Amino acid sequence: MINVLVADDELPAIEELAFLLGRDERIGTILRASSGAEALRALETESVDAVFLDIHMPAVSGLDIARVISRSSRPPAVVFVTADEDCALEAFELAAVDYLLKPVRAERLARSVGRISELIRDGGGAAPEMITVDQGGTTKMIRRDDVTYVQAQGDYARLHTADASYLIRVPLADLEQQWADAGFIRTHRSYLIALSHVTHLKLAAVRPSVTVEDAELPISRRLLPAVREKLEATRIRPQA
Numbered sequence: 487m488i489n490v491l492v493a494d495d496e497l498p499a500i501e502e503l504a505f506l507l508g509r510d511e512r513i514g515t516i517l518r519a520s521s522g523a524e525a526l527r528a529l530e531t532e533s534v535d536a537v538f539l540d541i542h543m544p545a546v547s548g549l550d551i552a553r554v555i556s557r558s559s560r561p562p563a564v565v566f567v568t569a570d571e572d573c574a575l576e577a578f579e580l581a582a583v584d585y586l587l588k589p590v591r592a593e594r595l596a597r598s599v600g601r602i603s604e605l606i607r608d609g610g611g612a613a614p615e616m617i618t619v620d621q622g623g624t625t626k627m628i629r630r631d632d633v634t635y636v637q638a639q640g641d642y643a644r645l646h647t648a649d650a651s652y653l654i655r656v657p658l659a660d661l662e663q664q665w666a667d668a669g670f671i672r673t674h675r676s677y678l679i680a681l682s683h684v685t686h687l688k689l690a691a692v693r694p695s696v697t698v699e700d701a702e703l704p705i706s707r708r709l710l711p712a713v714r715e716k717l718e719a720t721r722i723r724p725q726a
Contacts, residue, residue, distance in 0.1 A: 487514030488602055489533065493525035493548065494540035494567070499588070503538060503567065506595050512603055522546025526554060529562075536563040536583070536602045552580040563602045584629075594649075615668065619645065619652035628652065630668060635698045636661055636678040643678075648699055673713050674706045687717050 490513060494500045500518050507513045517532055519525035522543045529537070529551075537555065539548030548566055555561045564580065569588045583605060584598040615630040628647065637644045638658035645652045662672050669681045679698050686697035694705040696717065705713050 488512055488535045488599065488606065489515040489517075491517040491519060491525060491528055491532070491534045491537045491562075493519040493522065493537065493543070493551065495521055495543045496540070499540065499567075503590060503595075506590065506592055507538075507599070509592070510596060510599050512599055522548070522551055525551055529555070534562050535606060536565060538565045538567050538586075541566055541568040549580065552582065556580055563605050565598050565602070597648075617645070617654070619654055621650070621652060630665070631680075631682070633670075634680055634683040635701065635703060636670070638676045646701070671713065671716050673709055674704050677703050679703065681716065684717060687714075689714060 490507060492500050492503050492507070494503070497520060500520065504516050504518060507516055515534075517528055517534060519528050523546050525537070525539070526546065528534075537551070539551055541548040548568075552564050552566075555564060563583045565584045565586060566582050567586045567588060567590060583601050586594060586598060616627045617630055617633075619626060619628055628645070632647045633645045634648065635646050636658060637646065639653065641655070641657055642653050643656050643658045643661055645654060658672075658676070658678055662670070662678055665678070670678050671681060673679050673696055679696060683698050684696055685699065686702075688695045688697075689705075689710070694707075694710055695702050696705055696713065697703070
């Protein structure tokens with residue numbers, strides 16, 4: 487069970503997040519703090535596996551708390567919870583496991599808890615690989631393991647996540663080489679998929695395809711043998 491601390495200066499936000507966390511069977515004790523100072527006191531006296539921090543708290547912010555945590559010999563996992571994206575870059579520089587935008591959605595929170603579980607199981611693990619993207623003239627950071635598939639668009643590539651898509655100025659062929667060790671494989675001249683996000687595999691004679699999250703993507707005949715081998719190794723069963 488994962489014991490967590492939720493820190494926010496707004497009580498309704500604390501209770502909402504605590505309610506959502508309480509519905510997850512992987513979560514054990516849920517501690518609450520209504521200020522940064524209270525959160526630091528709790529961390530001195532209680533043993534927690536993860537902290538969910540509001541960034542914009544008076545006096546002692548979530549970022550301040552994360553800096554203190556980073557100096558610990560056995561720091562808990564840090565997830566930032568905020569209403570804006572302005573601090574995303576600094577948050578990930580502090581080795582945050584995740585960055586949740588308010589209002590927090592249950593399915594998005596479940597992904598964060600999954601990441602915390604993996605981190606605990608792996609005994610800490612490496613920091614997530616981050617990608618700099620541009621969205622509407624604003625630079626932001628996304629996790630590579632959030633990318634479900636990549637679509638070729640000329641000399642550019644469009645990164646698809648569960649929540650959005652982002653255009654980056656890197657050809658698909660380059661990403662195929664750079665991300666091979668991270669579990670991405672080419673299934674078609676226009677698509678690169680993340681094996682960890684595959685949900686279905688259809689090897690029909692007419693139109694073989696692979697489903698990544700909710701997107702059904704084609705598999706080219708030329709690449710079909712290699713794709714089948716890779717996907718079956720991950721125990722994705724072909725559909726009729």
